[in-house]
Amino acid sequence: MNKPEIFNKAAHPGASASTGAPYGRNYELNVKLPEQVLVAVEETAAELESLRKAQLIKLSRPVLTIARFQAREEMEATLLRWINRILGSQSGFRFAFNNYGSMPGTPLYWRIQDAEPFRKLTDSFRVLEGWLLGNGCKGLELFSHPRLHLLDEVDGSIEREVLLAFSASTYYEVVELMELQLLARECWEDEYRLVSRFSLLPEGFKQTSFDQ
Secondary structure (H helix, E strand, O other): OOOOOOOOOOOOOOEOOOOOOEOOEEEEEEEOOOHHHHHHHHHHHHHHHOOOOHHHEEEOOOOOEEEEEEEOHHHHHHHHHHHHHHHOOOEOEEEEEEEEEEEOOEEEEEEEOOOHHHHHHHHHHHHHHHHHHHOOOOOOEEOOOOOEEEEEEEOHHHHHHHHHHHHOOOOEEEEEEOEEEEEEEOOOOOOOEEEEEEEOEOOOOOOOOOOO
């Protein structure tokens, strides 16, 4: 893997009119969340839907995403090798969700208390940028300070009500990150499917050498 593998970049009927680059599968690299966090998300979703006008909100998928990108089907085997190689020397770590936040375009989410471990993790994936671009794909979108989104959209008529309802709410949960999951969907699909799971080394363990 010293030299990136270059795949056929010829445009096809699904190519972008503006760039000529073929649309590929959409990929996400997500943190595997423990059951107690997923249960808490469901409870929060129930609270949101109980605010009388549930049709005016759009709930988010319960995922904590650290990377998004596109790649074509024939690139997937090499992609999996890249990710396995990157994560082969990465150790897991603990992080904490710490209360609710909101900002324009991001109505409601759970904050990460200390994102520094995520910054180091996402930096290790920057090596993929050149490989993706060299194969005619879009660049890599990394989230060095991820958030667990609870709402994708909220109608302006109830936005203040929703934010006030959660302004005094608290949520705190310490999570141990030990596994990442790669999900994919075709550009015409809405649902993601699981492609592969990647285990990290035990927290604090440092692999000092590996095969080149």
